[in-house]
Amino acid sequence: MHSLFIFVSISLTVFSVYFLVREGDDPYQVEFTPTPTTLLSSQGYLNPGDDGTHDITYFTYGSGTDQRRTEFNDGVRFKTPTLDASRLLPEWKGSKAKWRERFWGFGVKNFPLNGRVWMPQGDGTFPLFLIVHGNHGMEDYSDAGYEYIGKHLASRGVIVVSVDENFINGTWSGDFRGREMPTRGWLLLKHIEQWKAWTDDSSHELYKKADLNNIILAGHSRGGEAAPIAARFNKLAFFPDDANEKFNFNFGIKGIISIAPTDKRYERRIKLENINYMSLQGSYDSDEASFFGYRQFQRVTYTDSSYYLKAGVYIHGANHGQFNTSWGKYDGGPPGKWLLNTAPMITLEEQQQIAKVYIGAFVESVFNQKDYSALFTNAQAGADWLPKAVVLNTFSDSRTSDLITFEEDIDLTTGTKNGSIISTTALQKWREETLKFRDDDTQANNAAIIGWKKDSIERTAHYKIDFTSGIEIDSTHSLLITMARGDENSLKSDDKDKSKEGHSTDDLNFEIHITDSLGGKAIFELNDIKKLSPRLQVQFVKLKGLNNENFGNTWEPTLETVELPLRHSYISKLKTIEFVFNKSERGVLILDNIGLRKIQ
Template identity: 35%
Template structure:
């Protein structure tokens, strides 16, 4: 034995000492070492790139610290998980450890629909693990003594993995593999001879010279707004409207929730005024990449047309991965603050308008106010409208409200819905104009939830209020804001999405300008000529980009015959005394409308027909009550339809559904008009959000209601014996399309020409 305690003993050579293995850890074969290197290197590279999107705008120090801490946290958590799985012994524990770490880090980078993200993660991890394993074994000489067949197979595997990784890289970095195909654009389904109007394009600049100014509470936070001549505002205490504001967030922005700043960029017309006031608020985005400058295009346009527009800064309420520990310790319930802050801005504008010496003294028409919100901002404006009418804060009645501004119009752009419900109740709007815009290729707010708020907006009978929505084929979430642009996810997560099938950015902005400007002209300036745009989008077909649109419309001048919300009896109308009858229909029932990803909130009637299986023509009849319906030759029959045929090919010859609308008076006179006189019913518009061939993992195809309006005078022209005042039956006859599935909602009589 060696006496290793003796000072005179010679040092023992390391090779003579026995190798004592660590408990539970065996030597790692070269292949597994290579697999670890392969998957770790690609994961680290992708994470560093993604971290630059999340943290790069904070500076190198925060980027470095945040990235290192995140990596260490993931490695620690997955190390613990690996220890628990070590008993399986099917793979070396160290590889399992790094594999789990890679899965977590890659998933945080490729956030998206779970099946889509997991498919991409599997391809990355499998290919780089196998490539790393094979290459490392070659380097270590593991194949020197093997047969030629083994060497050829291993070499082929390396080549195959290299080719697969190149193809995967090309797939990830491409925009997509199909262009947007518009089968039935608005310009085709709306014939030219039906539309003539003398009103100017609302997206054209108006006669006013545009000026701009900023207002800020703290110039150290928004140095970009700290321009010469800016206005100064006092911060407000919003601590009651947001939870879990961390000290990290305070350190980043320089203030806490008790001192939220009132910042905004203003575009306004040169002149005495007073001019209607429009506030625009963004949604959730990286807090350190300011979103409010992205609506400058709207500010310049609206100011030139005689509006004051302010783009509001609420970026400090947005996601901040560094401050929020990514998603582990973020803000809670901040949507309340988004709406409340808009009212605080209005208080500031009210003060300025009344203050001599202020550049806006007497120039603001506080009786004509509109709020525009994008994404979560689309929900913030409805929260503001709800708070505006309340006496106390629903979550703490000790906080009193006394706003009562004359907010006349709301415009939601790709808005969220019901992320916040005051007092646990969905927001219902009464007597306020409402417009919602949404895109079929929205890769953030995938489902058209703005339709929910549309149906929760009601008017006093015979009032001048209107509501509408426009569903734009090919529009995405971000291009309504020039800062957000064509990517709806963050960083490398965008590589999963099908950006080749979205509208060009300038066209999406063009659509927003036309529709938003038209709505404000109609509702804030009472320019009724622009109401026609929403009653029938064909009036805007020369102004809008060439794509497909589905729009809906209702106003206070319309008497509801049936909206299918009154009871569960398919034979009764909402208007007392009316009846509903079906004949030879394959399906006839009333039920909730199911959207792709949103809760079921409103009812419709489900109708299906197949003329090849029946002897009489299928029809759906509305029998009007003996009284309470005022119909003249200037009245209009209105209703909305949605295509429900999910199997229909949008490019098929019978993709456009047609049917016959007939009216009958008490004398037995019947007049018929085809649905296509107004417009055929468009098919369900499909938004393929994920890149092909994985598009089936994320495809949106929803029933969107399309409004139709038939003038009674047109029926009289078709049958001069018809007596409008004695009409008692409206029929929908399914004789022009052999078979189909549709939803019907909101049948009414409009009398807006009185």
């Protein structure tokens, strides 16, 4: 009996250790072959993920008194003043503040301006790119983890600063529960202010080095929310939470990049105007488990005549931490990390290569007016630049006018454009609703849910939008249609359908018919242009039950944009757009914005 007990105990121990150390498995493998498209490289475009030709100088700047890190102590190349952030972060108080002050050697009235810099060598003035980390154990310093971005962009002629905000991150005693978000954004602006002082000082080594009319702010996690906050604060005269703190920034911030961002840590929903925006998100991000950057994407609008773009990049298999080399494979520390299912993830090298390609393309678009819109609408345009991964793209720009958004009312039969009428035939499912993330949090975005299944009399289902007065278009226009596959299991099933239930891997296909007022017609078959990705299901932890309990559904609506070129359509006055569901016998389509884009 004693021997049996020992055997069972050893077996349980071995099994437990094996379970904890194994990576897990991929219960939702994706079999998907995207529609090929014209490669940008075949049109003479250079890979924005390749390093450039500039040699690089690396240095740090900061207080020069950091008691934890040599690089911000006697290792600094330039010393910087400290800042009083007490009005922005009144929550810095009590025993938690005292412990932080013992650890760091400073408090809220003397925050440092510490930064790591990768700068192109040689004469000239270079655009400025600042990136800031998010919330992570403050003792495990995060700012060095973006070296791969710093080196990459500096070699391409951009000054990159990785900003140190570790001192307002969480620790064993907790964090500020998002109340520090304004401070995160404000610190970015104070770093730019310091660069302005240097670039304006004729006696300084950095005189005229930074082009303060060409700035991009980037952030990861809470930093991805801090960057839009900074962009909004940049235009304000006062801190909105305390007018005793005056602002006077007005820097030339041209773009924002939010990497796996939070969105609701700051109580204010930031709306941005006339700025370029991009957000990247991984499907296997168990820290920020939904594409919260898409909410900010929707809160970017354009009111002037300049060109701007906004892009969303959703990377299946990417996680939260691998965007920062020092955070890495696990989106959390022990013991929780041992439960994470990392087997389905792409590698760090693959994830960072995708980031470099898209960040490089965004930088080229914003700073050098290079047109990488084909990459922002369809990853297959850069298939020879990217590792093999399923990448979904959403895109719009200031040359796009909305025809349909589903945001205007609750009438299913009316569209956004004045006078537009919606009608349907033979649909099994038709409604408009606010999309939700996997945990039932709102995406703050309305869409139409359209479902069909061929019936016994073989009627073809249609969803038709009629612009009664017509819309002037020509061969320089395209249609941007943002949509996603829905849950086909929600359709009513008969006995013949039972075998088809579950996770469908079949391609969803249909036609889109466009007519003009004179009777002209153009017909597009979806899969000839761009196949829609299957629903991307994930299991964040090794135990399926824990996944559902902690994260919610295995999938969430993840939109992607399809661009239909009208250059060969001979449509002169757009009258109708009709979705004709004559290819796939059954399906559910989530239809979001339809826009008319003027191609340059």
